[in-house]
Amino acid sequence: xxxxxxxxxxxxxxxxxxxxxxxxxxxxxxxxxxxxxxxxxxxxxxxxxxxxxxxxxxxxxxxxxxxxxxxxxxxxxxxxxxxxxxxxxxxxxxxxxxxxxxxxxxxxxxxxxxxxxxxxxxxxxxxxxxxxxxxxxxxxxxxxxxxxxxxxxxxxxxxxxxxxxxxxxxxxxxxxxxxxxxxxxxxxxxxxxxxxxxxxxxxxxxxxxxxxxxxxxxxxxxxxxxxxxxxxxxxxxxxxxxxxxxxxxxxxxxxxxxxxxxxxxxxxxxxxxxxxxxxxxxxxxxxxxxxxxxxxxxxxxxxxxxxxxxxxxxxxxxxxxxxxxxxxxxxxxxxxxxxxxxxxxxxxxxxxxxxxxxxxxxxxxxxxxxxxxxxxxxxxxx
Amino acid sequence: xxxxxxxxxxxxxxxxxxxxxxxxxxxxxxxxxxxxxxxxxxxxxxxxxxxxxxxxxxxxxxxxxxxxxxxxxxxxxxxxxxxxxxxxxxxxxxxxxxxxxxxxxxxxxxxxxxxxxxxxxxxxxxxxxxxxxxxxxxxxxxxxxxxxxxxxxxxxxxxxxxxxxxxxxxxxxxxxxxxxxxxxxxxxxxxxxxxxxxxxxxxxxxxxxxxxxxxxxxxxxxxxxxxxxxxxxxxxxxxxxxxxxxxxxxxxxxxxxxxxxxxxxxxxxxxxxxxxxxxxxxxxxxxxxxxxxxxxxxxxxxxxxxxxxxxxxxxxxxxxxxxxxxxxxxxxxxxxxxxxxxxxxxxxxxxxxxxxxxxxxxxxxxxxxxxxxxxxxxxxxx
Numbered sequence: 001x002x003x004x005x006x007x008x009x010x011x012x013x014x015x016x017x018x019x020x021x022x023x024x025x026x027x028x029x030x031x032x033x034x035x036x037x038x039x040x041x042x043x044x045x046x047x048x049x050x051x052x053x054x055x056x057x058x059x060x061x062x063x064x065x066x067x068x069x070x071x072x073x074x075x076x077x078x079x080x081x082x083x084x085x086x087x088x089x090x091x092x093x094x095x096x097x098x099x100x101x102x103x104x105x106x107x108x109x110x111x112x113x114x115x116x117x118x119x120x121x122x123x124x125x126x127x128x129x130x131x132x133x134x135x136x137x138x139x140x141x142x143x144x145x146x147x148x149x150x151x152x153x154x155x156x157x158x159x160x161x162x163x164x165x166x167x168x169x170x171x172x173x174x175x176x177x178x179x180x181x182x183x184x185x186x187x188x189x190x191x192x193x194x195x196x197x198x199x200x201x202x203x204x205x206x207x208x209x210x211x212x213x214x215x216x217x218x219x220x221x222x223x224x225x226x227x228x229x230x231x232x233x234x235x236x237x238x239x240x241x242x243x244x245x246x247x248x249x250x251x252x253x254x255x256x257x258x259x260x261x262x263x264x265x266x267x268x269x270x271x272x273x274x275x276x277x278x279x280x281x282x283x284x285x286x287x288x289x290x291x292x293x294x295x296x297x298x299x300x301x302x303x304x305x306x307x308x309x310x311x312x313x314x315x316x317x318x319x320x321x322x323x324x325x326x327x328x329x330x331x332x333x334x335x336x337x338x339x340x341x342x343x344x345x346x347x348x349x350x351x352x353x354x355x356x357x358x359x360x361x362x363x364x365x366x367x368x369x370x371x372x373x374x375x376x377x378x379x380x381x382x
Numbered sequence: 383x384x385x386x387x388x389x390x391x392x393x394x395x396x397x398x399x400x401x402x403x404x405x406x407x408x409x410x411x412x413x414x415x416x417x418x419x420x421x422x423x424x425x426x427x428x429x430x431x432x433x434x435x436x437x438x439x440x441x442x443x444x445x446x447x448x449x450x451x452x453x454x455x456x457x458x459x460x461x462x463x464x465x466x467x468x469x470x471x472x473x474x475x476x477x478x479x480x481x482x483x484x485x486x487x488x489x490x491x492x493x494x495x496x497x498x499x500x501x502x503x504x505x506x507x508x509x510x511x512x513x514x515x516x517x518x519x520x521x522x523x524x525x526x527x528x529x530x531x532x533x534x535x536x537x538x539x540x541x542x543x544x545x546x547x548x549x550x551x552x553x554x555x556x557x558x559x560x561x562x563x564x565x566x567x568x569x570x571x572x573x574x575x576x577x578x579x580x581x582x583x584x585x586x587x588x589x590x591x592x593x594x595x596x597x598x599x600x601x602x603x604x605x606x607x608x609x610x611x612x613x614x615x616x617x618x619x620x621x622x623x624x625x626x627x628x629x630x631x632x633x634x635x636x637x638x639x640x641x642x643x644x645x646x647x648x649x650x651x652x653x654x655x656x657x658x659x660x661x662x663x664x665x666x667x668x669x670x671x672x673x674x675x676x677x678x679x680x681x682x683x684x685x686x687x688x689x690x691x692x693x694x695x696x697x698x699x700x701x702x703x704x705x706x707x708x709x710x711x712x713x714x715x716x717x718x719x720x721x722x723x724x725x726x727x728x729x730x731x732x733x734x735x736x737x738x739x740x741x742x743x744x745x746x747x748x749x750x751x752x753x754x755x756x757x758x759x760x761x762x763x764x
Contacts, residue, residue, distance in 0.1 A: 023423060033419070037419065038391050041400075043604065046405070060389070084635045088635060109624075116624055117635060222641025223422075223604075224463055245491050253499060254492055258606060259643075261605055267390065
């Protein structure tokens with residue numbers, strides 16, 4: 001059985017190990033699926049609504065927002081349609097068209113597009129370049145000081161990618177936040193690949209906003225959901241209410257994620273809280289896979305070392321060599337992986353690609369590394 | 383069995399007739415539920431993505447957008463997170479802070495909040511007031527001309543509520559669009575309560591934008607989904623792309639409704655298309671219920687006549703009399719209805735309330751009217 005082209009059938013997680021970094025930490029648990037199924041119809045969360053989604057007790061959205069704020073070490077939280085909508089809301093609240101903000105050189109495109117939609121320039125920091133692509137507090141200091149000298153005004157905001165989606169680097173968020181705050185710049189931490197997977201405390205890191213992707217990292221599945229957690233001096237500039245409709249938060253147009261998606265998020269939260277406490281196991285799997293691949297030869301890990309995240313990017317010249325003569329060209333790799341029960345890398349890519357080991361068992365993590373190595377060896381005719 | 387306060391269980395549609403106007407046309411079919419369940423995990427729609435959600439063929443989003451544009455008599459369509467986000471996107475694209483727009487006197491709060499978030503004033507038309515609350519092309523002409531005289535500039539946009547959520551009035555959208563276009567004002571039709579329930583052709587009505595609520599009226603369930611259909615001279619000002627990321631539509635931040643919600647919308651579309659062709663049956667049910675209630679006495683229908691929509695608002699002084707002496711006060715009505723298997727009206731309301739007969743069978747529609755009458759008669763001690 002293969003992927004369906006239509007809409008009635010998709011059996012990826014049931015039949016394969018899906019190592020797509022976008023998807024590994026968004027998989028739902030049985031209880032979450034049950035909750036989604038129970039709450040799917042129409043505006044079901046509105047059954048008992050008195051006008052304000054964020055203060056609802058049936059389902060327990062008010063309690064969830066309090067719990068999740070505490071979980072993230074922040075003072076308050078809003079439901080959003082996703083991490084990108086959370087970033088847009090903060091930029092929209094803190095900037096005027098023509099302002100500028102700073103973002104790291106590994107920022108996701110949605111950070112840039114959220115700024116562009118607000119007609120705000122983005123100055124991006126340098127990175128250390130290949131092979132680590134590291135972004136440091138010093139990169140931020142340099143970008144902030146140079147751009148402020150050139151532009152004459154300070155930036156309205158810094159958006160810091162906690163863990164980037166290209167290399168899985170975990171930045172020194174506390175160090176970067178200090179550099180920004182020393183210059184009077186509020187800090188939004190984009191945690192699409194961190195909160196929900198690994199422990200994150202906004203208080204310890206000293207950030208003003210945390211944007212979370214429920215579908216990417218909170219085991220919430222594919223409804224649209226995100227969280228914007230807020231603290232400190234800029235909180236009320238973002239979590240502000242309509243003048244004429246004073247229970248409706250302006251930046252979420254009253255209600256944001258308002259159906260089974262928020263129910264899924266609430267249902268998944270106990271699992272997420274528990275799994276975050278086992279982050280060391282996820283890091284150990286990633287480090288084991290990296291070691292096995294590097295010991296085998298022909299695999300070069302990109303990003304900072306030691307590996308501290310499940311998102312693993314690598315250069316694979318060995319595969320690229322095979323692609324040159326293989327009748328399926330670069331597509332052999334995705335095909336061979338699929339034959340071994342593994343999906344989720346971009347078909348056609350052999351020079352460099354990324355994958356995620358999140359949520360694998362010990363045996364699955366080992367099997368994944370062994371399969372990568374076996375496929376390389378299979379074509380080794382030397 | 384009753385509603386659960388937690389998140390794991392909600393059995394409203396299975397156990398009751400739910401007449402909440404927000405929800406009646408959002409109920410999912412079995413095939414849609416199956417599709418949601420298959421596609422729920424993480425960013426499942428991204429399995430085969432090449433960078434652009436709106437041109438994806440697996441699942442068939444590209445084909446769906448073409449089909450839905452044609453179905454609505456428009457030239458193009460975008461996926462949004464909901465109708466309010468569609469309205470926000472159009473206002474954001476066509477206005478500057480300080481501009482003003484016009485909206486009808488029955489506009490939903492989300493229209494007003496979407497304008498406020500854009501720092502745009504809203505001039506609202508008058509209505510005919512009680513009992514019809516009708517909004518006519520003349521009301522729009524008067525508001526446009528008076529406000530333009532006072533402000534010195536024309537409005538940037540008119541937002542017209544096709545069917546309002548308070549009285550279920552169907553406006554003369556073609557007549558209103560003509561009044562607006564005669565004055566050079568683009569028209570956005572808010573169809574949260576019309577498209578997906580009843581036939582709507584943007585071409586026939588002569589509107590520039592149509593905002594649709596998938597969860598409210600497209601049998602799509604509770605993921606967040608909406609549609610913005612576009613035509614004419616202003617289309618490319620809204621459906622515009624990022625300069626640096628040219629496959630990413632700016633107003634949806636690249637991807638909007640990006641999980642199982644869009645799959646649900648696609649899966650539901652064949653059912654929606656079919657049911658829209660039976661709109662006359664829905665109108666007949668509403669008219670039958672209105673006639674039965676008015677013949678029984680003590681029920682006064684609000685809104686325009688004849689009834690042309692399933693959303694029915696009524697004044698019920700008879701219930702209000704009962705509430706004065708009932709030990710449960712106004713809550714008796716919701717309790718009595720629930721005992722008869724009917725839920726979805728606001729508990730405590732007896733003076734005036736609204737409900738929807740959408741999707742009921744002939745027998746269910748008759749039962750609903752009879753139950754309203756029975757409850758009134760039950761307490762009639764005269």
